[in-house]
Amino acid sequence: MRDRQIHAAVKIVKNTIRQWEEPIVGVVARESRDPFQILIACLLSLRTKDHTTAEASQRLFSLADNPARMLKLPLKQVEHAIFPVGFYKTKAKQIHAICQSLLENFEGRVPRTIDELLTLKGVGRKTANLVVTVGYNKPGICVDIHVHRISNRWGYIQTKTPEESEQALRNKLPKKYWIQFNDWLVPYGQNLCRPVSPFCSQCPVSDYCDRVGVTTSR
DNA sequence: AAAACGGGGGC
């Protein structure tokens, strides 16, 4: 894919995603962009299917939707609410630890910068960037496995790891496209541009795609 | 660089 074509591709896939009305992560829909819910839902979504995350975060937020209330919730109850997402003991402890840190170090608010977010245990670059872009509407590049795969499949960048992809995209992708890029690439990767056997015949941007590493088997 | 964390769903 040529640099110039990325702009058209952004617009085309974005319109497609709008029709699907996908949530961004878990129960966090495009209208509701509370940083705390994005942070926690993103933590729950780790190595987990999204609809599972949606149900779990729904249950959890109905019990507590801010750091102070979350800390008052017994660990057992947090574990019970999020059980189906897997890693539930680790994640429950992380959630408590994060809420404690938010109260002690950030006046009970979710911080607004990548560096501050990265001080929280369990928060990596993907989660930090998602909070900054979706929660605070500030520029950031949120690279998960889908963004990594697709931007390389298109031939827009050539990288080995998601971390390298974030750097490459920061350098190459014009800043005005960063937030849109995050918004549509993940659901696009889930529904259409799958790891194996992607639906190229239904893809709205197949004309631009280099199809790097596309296979029909593992 | 690779293991470990974990239950649910697809096949």
Next chain:
DNA sequence: GCCCCAGTTTT
């Protein structure tokens, strides 16, 4: 039954 899944931390 077996293998993968919207990552991050630890060895």
